[in-house]
Amino acid sequence: MSRVSPGPSRRLLLAGALATVSAAVTGCSSDSSAASSGGSRQLRIGYFAFPSGDLIVKRRKLLEQALPGYKISWIKFDSGAGVNQAFIGKSLDIAALGSSPFARGVSGSSPVPYKVAFILDVAGENEALVARKQTGITDVAGLKGRTIATPFASTSHYSLLAALEQAGLKASDVKLIDLQPQPILAAWQRGDIDAAYVRLPTLDELRQTGTQLTSSKEIGAAGKPTxxxxxxxxxLIARAPKVIDTWRSVQAQALRLLKSDPDGAVEDVSAELGISTADAKAQLAQGVFRTPEQVTSADWLGTDGSPGKLLTYVTDTAQFLAGQNQIDAAPSEAVVRKAFYLKGLPDVLK
Structure with a gap:
């Protein structure tokens, strides 16, 4: 079983992810064979097998069509810790990443060499805390003394810590297990764990024999959104800023397609995840997808020269993680601001 720790440091988390990242970058995804080669005319894209506009971009080859001169490799990851390590190892150009691992990445004396350039989605009912029905647990407070699994250094991990705090529990009041989604399912089925905080699609499998205690939607509404x-x-910012503009443009297109072509979006997600269209539709319905105009509003990412509330969200997340002894110290808002790349917004999305 994976390691147990009430409060891993960022250094340990990144080191622990090294093996996972090495596997991911060299072939975790069937279409990632070119990921380890260099060259200015290639893009290495990190993504998650998770219902989002990212899968629409990938399935419809929107980026390949917009950048015909580039060799594009899509590399699948299971957690934000792996994405962070891959950027440190200079193995990625662009990637999806949760706000909590991003807050970790910009903390410390040697921040990860990347910047946030867009918002893909907001966590809703698609990420949640579930207890096995056999335990009889019906609320978060009932988890005291129990074994809970979650991928460390992920948004699920952050939301789990927030949920425990809201219920009056400390991380030391439970036994935290660091597991990726598929191992979580296996441990759940064996009865090795009492609860898990995880995202779709694994979450839906746990719900079949579990009781949902809270979700990222509820935790976000209480002041800790992910x-x-x-x-x-x-x-990439230094080498090809226009490519980043193109990336954001196709992501904006995907967000619009979620609204204008919901059936097509369901088909894309179904094909990418290998699930039925009914399941894909249900999973997409659990997410919160903003329009491109909302993404670049003052409530979220903001625009060139005027960052939005995401700046506060990330700063607050880092402060919470520091208070939970998950990172050594929280960066100031000014430091977090330096990790925002807003040039060209919102015009490049039109």
Missing amino acids: LDLAVVSDE
């Missing part, structure tokens, strides 16, 4: 962001490497 989001899936798009981050870009500092090297």
